[in-house]
Structures are given as C-alpha cells and as structure tokens.
Amino acid sequence: MPLSLPVDPPTARSLTGVVPQIMRSLEGDPDWFPAARSAIVVVVDGLGRANLTARAGHARFLTGHMGKKDAARTVFPATTATALTSLLTGTWAGEHGIVGYRGLVPGTLRAPNQLKGWETDGLDPLTWQRAQPLFERRAEAGLPSFVVSKGTYRTTGFTRAIQRGATFADAATPDERIETAASLAADHPGALVYVYLPELDTVGHAQGWESDAWIAGLERVDAAIRRLAEFSGAGTGIVVTADHGMVDVPAHRQVLLGAGDLLLDEVDLVAGEPRLLQLYTTQGEAAAERIAARWRDSEGERSWVMTRREAVAAGLYGPRVDAEVLPRIGDVLVAARAAIAYYDDRLADKKSQRMIGQHGSLTDQERIVPLIRLGAFAAP
Numbered sequence: 001m002p003l004s005l006p007v008d009p010p011t012a013r014s015l016t017g018v019v020p021q022i023m024r025s026l027e028g029d030p031d032w033f034p035a036a037r038s039a040i041v042v043v044v045d046g047l048g049r050a051n052l053t054a055r056a057g058h059a060r061f062l063t064g065h066m067g068k069k070d071a072a073r074t075v076f077p078a079t080t081a082t083a084l085t086s087l088l089t090g091t092w093a094g095e096h097g098i099v100g101y102r103g104l105v106p107g108t109l110r111a112p113n114q115l116k117g118w119e120t121d122g123l124d125p126l127t128w129q130r131a132q133p134l135f136e137r138r139a140e141a142g143l144p145s146f147v148v149s150k151g152t153y154r155t156t157g158f159t160r161a162i163q164r165g166a167t168f169a170d171a172a173t174p175d176e177r178i179e180t181a182a183s184l185a186a187d188h189p190g191a192l193v194y195v196y197l198p199e200l201d202t203v204g205h206a207q208g209w210e211s212d213a214w215i216a217g218l219e220r221v222d223a224a225i226r227r228l229a230e231f232s233g234a235g236t237g238i239v240v241t242a243d244h245g246m247v248d249v250p251a252h253r254q255v256l257l258g259a260g261d262l263l264l265d266e267v268d269l270v271a272g273e274p275r276l277l278q279l280y281t282t283q284g285e286a287a288a289e290r291i292a293a294r295w296r297d298s299e300g301e302r303s304w305v306m307t308r309r310e311a312v313a314a315g316l317y318g319p320r321v322d323a324e325v326l327p328r329i330g331d332v333l334v335a336a337r338a339a340i341a342y343y344d345d346r347l348a349d350k351k352s353q354r355m356i357g358q359h360g361s362l363t364d365q366e367r368i369v370p371l372i373r374l375g376a377f378a379a380p
Helices: 015-026 049-054 060-064 080-089 134-140 157-163 174-187 199-207 212-231 285-299 308-313
Strands: 038-044 071-073 145-149 167-170 192-197 236-241 254-257 269-273 276-280 303-307 332-336 341-344 368-370 372-375
Touching: 015 038, 015 071, 015 080, 015 134, 015 192, 015 236, 038 174, 038 212, 049 060, 049 368, 060 212, 080 134, 080 157, 134 145, 134 192, 145 157, 145 174, 174 192, 174 212, 174 236, 192 212, 199 212, 212 236, 212 372, 236 368, 285 303, 285 332, 303 308, 308 332, 332 341
Parallel strands: 038 192, 038 236, 145 167, 145 192, 254 341
Antiparallel strands: 071 368, 236 372, 269 276, 276 332, 303 332
C-alpha cells in the first residue's frame, strides 16, 4: 500500500531557504526578499501559523502584516533541534544529520538529546552536525553576523554546532533582545542578525498553546516585534518566522507504552519525541517490517507509520540522505496524526509526561509556520 502523507500548501516556502535568501538580499542579488542594507531574522520558537491565526486578536501587529502567502514549511521532524539546524545551515536533516530531538548514535543503543545533550553525551559540535553553518561561511567572507539570545546558550554544544561564525550578544529578555538586534543592524551595514525568542514555546509545553498564559506570552511577543519594526532603520529588512507549531495533548490523550506491550516487541530503543517516535531494532530489516505492521494495525487510524526506507523515499529528510546519516534515523517512524502523544512508560523519569504542548509530526499545525516580512522586506 503506498504511503499517503499530507501535502504542504503550494505557496509555503521551505524553512531551509529563508536565511540563504536573506543573504542574497544583502549581497545585491534579491529573490524572495528585496535588497536591504542589513537584515534581522526573528525566530519565535513554537509559533505555528495556525496557532497565530487562531489567536489573531492577541497579535494584531503580526497578523496585520501577515499576508495569505506568508508561510513557510518547517522540516521533518518538526522539532527545534532539526529545524534550527536546517534554518542556519540551509540544508535538510538528511545532510546535516540532526534527525530529531533524540536520535541514534550508530553502532550503539544511545540516543542523545540533540538540543541539550551535547556535553553530557559527548557529541562533537564540529562533526556530529555535518553541514557548515551559514554564519561561518559569512565570517570567512568577512561579513558580519550576530546571534542575540539568552546568555545561557552562549557556550552550548548546540550553539557551536549551528551558530559558529557569528558574534554572540547576551540579552536576558525579549525586549532587550529586540533593542540589541535593532542597534546591531543599524551599526553594522551588511549585518545579518539572528534573534531567538524561546519563551512562548516554554509556556506552550508547560500549559498548552490554548492556555491564558500562552495568550499573554503571544501578546508580549507581538508588542516586542512591533517595537523592533519601530526601532529599525528604513534599510533594515526583518523576517519573523518559527521552527514549528504546537498541538495540545492533555493527559487523557497520552498513549503509554508499558512492559509487555506488543507494540514494543523487537524494539530495542525508543527515541524521537512523543509525537514522532523513532523505533530502533538490532534485528534487521525483516524485524523493522514486522514492527511497522504491528503499529499500522494498532495505530494506523491515528498516526502515520512508516519504515526508514519509506520515509527517505518520500523525501521527508530532504532530497538526499547521506550514508552517514541514514542509520541515525529510526528503523520505524510513528508520526501522530490525531491529538495524541506516545510515551515509553517503562522509563522512571515521568517529567516529559507533564508537558501539554507537543510537536514533531506532519500535521499542518506543527509544520506550517509564519514568514512575516517587515521593514525593507515588507511587501510593496
């Protein structure tokens, strides 16, 4: 039976192309965006286009500047580690190798956290992430780039893996980050400034994107970006986008996988994340096919179930998957279609089961993000 997956909106741009296209605008070769003196790209972690439009009354500035075609499709899986790596390298997961929140180290049964676990799990930022960061490419050409983010991220392995080549500027609050970004763009002609706003995603995970706390967070983001547009000079182009959207999964919608569960037969490692399980087996391709068949029989009505071969053939990891990256991907992938999340309940640590907001799968709510143009990039 052929694999049936959702189709992306035809007007949505690829998130992998956003920063390369901004670079073209700065270099006098504009395509997606008009030419600009300097540029700022703002990533609002967790802000899907559907999430934003559903709460349009609480984000009047952003939605007032977002046209019907102002959308991008993020990568697969729709998760921060993979999406930010694709954004800042201009490549797909099949090339850069960050294939999910937790992915296998080939030859082991370890699946490190690829967002926060670089130091504890011994991942080398210079080799595990396999593509050259775009900031490093600009630095080699003598062009200025800046990252404006929380100081706690300055020295992490993930920062080094995807942001090396840029000058890091600490700023504790969103308002401080916005002011810093506007100043850097004004003071450094030709600068590319990346601003990261993770606060909305944090609230969404803890309380859900439909919560009052998330709405309050969205209002703060909207006000901050309004100020950015006001502070920035006429020659500064601004793009506001995100790494993924969010789906709320209350506790009663969680699917808990316990000891003796038939769905875990022949599965040696469960990784990925709750809405995009990556299941690994050491027992060969035939075992992977049996695992996939069991999952399709049980979960096929509410999840997309595919083998690694099927996912790669469908282009989910990009137009090519390098040989070194291939074994990092799960032998079987389970992408939630309904508002559910899967957990390995055999684990002693239940902290992740307290999260409400989730992402990682193929639904439009998770994969389609805004691509809002302001300043010199605004549509005429």
